[in-house]
Amino acid sequence: MRAVIVAMAVAIVLGASPATAAADPGASPLDLADPSVGGLDPALRTAVQNAATAAASEGVTMTITSGWRSPQFQQQLLDDAVVTYGSLAAARRYVQTPEMSKHVIGQAVDVGGTGADQWLDANGSRFGLCRIYANEIWHFELATDATGVCPPLLPDAAS
Numbered sequence: 001m002r003a004v005i006v007a008m009a010v011a012i013v014l015g016a017s018p019a020t021a022a023a024d025p026g027a028s029p030l031d032l033a034d035p036s037v038g039g040l041d042p043a044l045r046t047a048v049q050n051a052a053t054a055a056a057s058e059g060v061t062m063t064i065t066s067g068w069r070s071p072q073f074q075q076q077l078l079d080d081a082v083v084t085y086g087s088l089a090a091a092r093r094y095v096q097t098p099e100m101s102k103h104v105i106g107q108a109v110d111v112g113g114t115g116a117d118q119w120l121d122a123n124g125s126r127f128g129l130c131r132i133y134a135n136e137i138w139h140f141e142l143a144t145d146a147t148g149v150c151p152p153l154l155p156d157a158a159s
């Protein structure tokens with residue numbers, strides 16, 4: 001877990017896209033001992049576990065590169081992004097505030113694993129999982145409506 005945090009922080013400080021950070025293998029959706037997984041809302045965690053199982057049956061390994069985050073860690077990510085992008089307004093396109101982040105309340109996951117984000121973008125609604133932001137293909141939340149349809153993408157986290 002510490003290694004994941006450090007790797008992500010380093011990637012952001014260096015201005016690399018979070019997709020680069022996803023090169024970290026991430027945690028198994030079944031690894032409850034990892035606070036990033038154990039801190040997730042149970043409904044979201046179950047949905048991701050079911051999606052990961054289905055993805056695995058098609059040869060796609062899905063991990064969680066970032067799930068639950070402490071408010072302090074979210075603030076650190078935002079502070080780092082301000083340094084990287086030059087202003088709070090620019091940073092907010094990529095990183096939410098601790099008050100706004102769904103990660104802090106355990107209701108968002110960033111997925112890793114080769115092709116896992118594309119797989120979940122195409123198949124996630126079967127599990128209630130939706131990509132939320134046009135500029136973050138790895139970020140998913142439980143967001144389908146009563147008919148199982150995902151909402152339109154928001155341009156970015158500042159929307």
Ligand SMILES: [Zn+2]
Nearest residue numbers: 108109110139
């Ligand atoms: Zn995210």
